[in-house]
Amino acid sequence: MKRNPIQRIAIYPGTFDPITLGHVDVVTRGLKLFDQIVVAVAENPGKGPMFDLDTRLHMVAESFANEVRVEAVQFSGLLVELARSHGAQAILRGLRAASDFEYEFQMATMNRRLDAELESVFVMAREDYTFVSSRFIREIAGMGGDVSELVPAPVLHYLS
Numbered sequence: 607m608k609r610n611p612i613q614r615i616a617i618y619p620g621t622f623d624p625i626t627l628g629h630v631d632v633v634t635r636g637l638k639l640f641d642q643i644v645v646a647v648a649e650n651p652g653k654g655p656m657f658d659l660d661t662r663l664h665m666v667a668e669s670f671a672n673e674v675r676v677e678a679v680q681f682s683g684l685l686v687e688l689a690r691s692h693g694a695q696a697i698l699r700g701l702r703a704a705s706d707f708e709y710e711f712q713m714a715t716m717n718r719r720l721d722a723e724l725e726s727v728f729v730m731a732r733e734d735y736t737f738v739s740s741r742f743i744r745e746i747a748g749m750g751g752d753v754s755e756l757v758p759a760p761v762l763h764y765l766s
């Protein structure tokens with residue numbers, strides 16, 4: 607059989623406020639399916655993020671400093687446009703619980719309407735990270751709790 611030289615690229619969008627080991631797990635699983643993952647850090651002012659865009663971008667980039675197949679970019683416009691500009695064939699997202707499904711289903715359906723060629727691909731959270739969310743990290747760290755086993759090492763000093 608002939609080898610297909612096409613690079614499989616996925617965009618992994620999120621707010622990453624901050625990036626957690628749950629997010630890292632999604633990327634690690636994604637790297638088994640794709641040659642390259644573009645982690646797209648959303649400006650998302652509507653969510654009133656704790657960390658500004660630049661800091662969130664730095665945290666993602668530092669977390670994957672040793673992984674040449676992962677790139678961190680910022681975005682504010684339409685995800686489908688960003689995917690096109692990076693030559694991505696897929697959107698990568700993670701699922702923790704049934705509660706994630708409704709929103710993810712809506713977003714995937716909307717994105718499919720905007721670009722029928724772009725496929726949404728979901729990976730399941732690792733069992734010990736199903737409860738990990740950026741919101742809990744912010745709350746626990748804000749109260750002085752230990753989150754060192756829940757976020758990548760470079761993120762810790764941003765939380766202290």
Ligand code: ADP
Nearest residue numbers: 619620621622628629699700701706731735738
């Ligand atoms: P958003 O603000 O768009 O929900 P997030 O940064 O919170 O962005 O999450 C981005 C994606 O990562 C979402 O698909 C979310 O379900 C997934 N995700 C977040 N935390 C985890 C986790 N602990 N395990 C698996 N997937 C996760």
